[in-house]
Amino acid sequence: MKKNEKIIITGGLGFIFSYVTEYYVAQGYDVVVIDNQTEGSHPEIIDGSFHYYNLDVAEPSVMKIIEEYNPDYIIHAAAISDVDYSIRNPYQTLQKNIMGNLNIFEAARHLTNLKKIVYVSTDEVYGECEHLKREDEIIFPKNPYSCSKAVGSLFRIAFESTFSELKDKTAETRFCNVFGPRQDSRKILPAIKEGLEKGKSLPLHSEGKGYREYIYVKNIPEAVDLILHNGNRTYNLTLNEGFTVSELINKVEKVSGKKIMTHPTDRPGMDLKYQMDNSRIMELGWKPLYSFEQGLTEYLGEL
Numbered sequence: 001m002k003k004n005e006k007i008i009i010t011g012g013l014g015f016i017f018s019y020v021t022e023y024y025v026a027q028g029y030d031v032v033v034i035d036n037q038t039e040g041s042h043p044e045i046i047d048g049s050f051h052y053y054n055l056d057v058a059e060p061s062v063m064k065i066i067e068e069y070n071p072d073y074i075i076h077a078a079a080i081s082d083v084d085y086s087i088r089n090p091y092q093t094l095q096k097n098i099m100g101n102l103n104i105f106e107a108a109r110h111l112t113n114l115k116k117i118v119y120v121s122t123d124e125v126y127g128e129c130e131h132l133k134r135e136d137e138i139i140f141p142k143n144p145y146s147c148s149k150a151v152g153s154l155f156r157i158a159f160e161s162t163f164s165e166l167k168d169k170t171a172e173t174r175f176c177n178v179f180g181p182r183q184d185s186r187k188i189l190p191a192i193k194e195g196l197e198k199g200k201s202l203p204l205h206s207e208g209k210g211y212r213e214y215i216y217v218k219n220i221p222e223a224v225d226l227i228l229h230n231g232n233r234t235y236n237l238t239l240n241e242g243f244t245v246s247e248l249i250n251k252v253e254k255v256s257g258k259k260i261m262t263h264p265t266d267r268p269g270m271d272l273k274y275q276m277d278n279s280r281i282m283e284l285g286w287k288p289l290y291s292f293e294q295g296l297t298e299y300l301g302e303l
């Protein structure tokens with residue numbers, strides 16, 4: 001057990017990073033979560049096993065807290081993560097996510113103990129993916145959410161290249177679509193699940209033709225930890241298990257034996273396909289715990 005290492009996790013009460021918070025607590029780290037309990041957060045995990053600051057990472061005061069704490073590691077995941085919200089509220093999304101990114105990198109470069117900062121990004125930064133995108137390909141975000149995430153990717157490069165204090169101490173993850181328990185019901189699989197449980201009709205973008213790769217949330221903590229300790233660049237995180245939404249619905253109907261109702265809806269600026277090359281993370285030695293099917297079966301098992 002690494003009792004003396006300190007790790008700050010921003011967004012550590014959210015869907016994905018609540019699992020990462022619990023993982024590092026279980027590993028014996030001194031964990032600090034910074035999270036302002038907005039949409040998607042799970043304050044019920046606060047149980048005294050980690051320090052918690054109810055703070056907005058877009059506020060400059062967050063830098064003082066981080067500098068005082070002087071952690072060994074930072075995982076920066078706090079962000080407004082809802083694409084539809086970002087289309088309705090571009091100013092707020094860009095302001096919060098970009099200022100959050102800036103404050104965290106600015107704080108990081110002043111830390112004397114820092115061993116690594118991991119910035120959490122997304123496959124959406126690539127824009128339309130006509131082939132499996134590699135990490136060194138151009139990014140072309142097409143909605144306010146993915147634009148705000150891409151700005152963080154650029155900050156990472158700029159800060160590491162400019163400030164020698166951060167040399168070889170930054171890394172980035174680009175996840176495909178993550179699903180599992182605790183996910184907010186505005187996202188596709190929880191919406192499908194809720195549709196099944198409550199007989200609610202599912203809003204369908206682009207006639208269900210949107211193709212996404214999916215990964216079960218319980219694969220994420222180990223993958224992030226692998227990058228935290230062994231990575232120093234950008235890593236796509238996917239098992240290349242991709243489907244259109246219509247295919248996904250068919251799969252869920254098969255597993256659950258129930259029919260899902262849908263109705264059409266619009267999402268401007270929507271990319272039809274995200275798909276990524278995963279050779280880099282595989283070369284790092286990633287061994288995922290769950291396939292898509294295993295994750296889906298466990299997730300729907302609660303039905």
Ligand SMILES: NC(=O)c1ccc[n+]([C@@H]2O[C@H](COP(=O)([O-])OP(=O)(O)OC[C@H]3O[C@@H](n4cnc5c(N)ncnc54)[C@H](O)[C@@H]3O)[C@@H](O)[C@H]2O)c1
Pocket residue numbers: 010011012013014015016017034035036037038039040041042055056057058076077078079080081082096097100120121122123149174175176177178179184
């Ligand atoms: N869910 C996915 O499929 C997916 C895919 C790729 C990347 N990501 C990225 O992973 C991260 C987590 O995603 P998620 O789906 O778990 O999101 P989520 O919305 O469930 O959680 C986000 C958490 O961040 C907190 N937060 C948001 N803005 C904040 C701010 N300004 N200050 C402090 N805390 C703030 C929220 O309170 C919440 O607890 C995000 O950075 C997202 O861009 C998610």
